[in-house]
Amino acid sequence: xxxxxxxxxxxxxxxxxxxxxxxxxxxxxxxxxxxxxxxxxxxxxxxxxxxxxxxxxxxxxxxxxxxxxxxxxxxxxxxxxxxxxxxxxxxxxxxxxxxxxxxxxxxxxxxxxxxx
Numbered sequence: 001x002x003x004x005x006x007x008x009x010x011x012x013x014x015x016x017x018x019x020x021x022x023x024x025x026x027x028x029x030x031x032x033x034x035x036x037x038x039x040x041x042x043x044x045x046x047x048x049x050x051x052x053x054x055x056x057x058x059x060x061x062x063x064x065x066x067x068x069x070x071x072x073x074x075x076x077x078x079x080x081x082x083x084x085x086x087x088x089x090x091x092x093x094x095x096x097x098x099x100x101x102x103x104x105x106x107x108x109x110x111x112x113x114x115x116x
Contacts, residue, residue, distance in 0.1 A: 002026045002105040004095045009110030012085055016114070020080040022095030022107055030099040034071060034078040038091035038112075045094065049080060063089075085114045 008020040024031060035050030035058075049069035050058045057069055068081040078095065095107035 002028065002031060002097050002099055004097055004105055004107035006093065006095045006107040006110040009093060009112045011113045011115065014085060014087055014114055014116050016085050017081070017083045018085065018112060020082065020093055020095075020110060020112075022078045024076040024078075024097055027099065028076045031076075031097045032100075033098045035096045036069065036078075036080045037094045037096055038089075039094065039109075040091045048093070050096075051078060082112070085112075087114045087116045090114050 003025045005023050006020060008018060010018060012018050020036065033050055033052045036048040037045045038048050039045040047060055048063055049067055051069045051071045055071065059067060066082065066084045069078065071078045082089065090113050092109040093112050094109045097105045099105060
């Protein structure tokens with residue numbers, strides 16, 4: 001089992017920045033990829049960014065050039081630096097980890113609200 005705890009959400013004005021963090025604990029040796037997803041009411045959860053154990057990254061087109069995902073393997077954490085935030089970035093952001101046999105784990109979510 002892997003436990004994920006997110007932090008860093010909040011309210012920010014458009015154009016501002018926020019940094020989300022996700023701390024992993026438990027069977028961390030099994031973690032392959034980690035990432036961030038987001039969801040707004042009435043819509044499906046969507047991928048924001050992922051990072052592999054080797055550091056390869058993948059971003060949704062909507063956040064490319066504005067968001068940066070990073071991973072500290074020594075501290076078992078993953079971060080999402082969000083710059084130039086837009087109102088449409090408002091969502092609940094979830095940390096995700098993929099373990100052995102591709103089992104997925106999720107954090108509890110953290111609210112990000114961008115005001116116009």
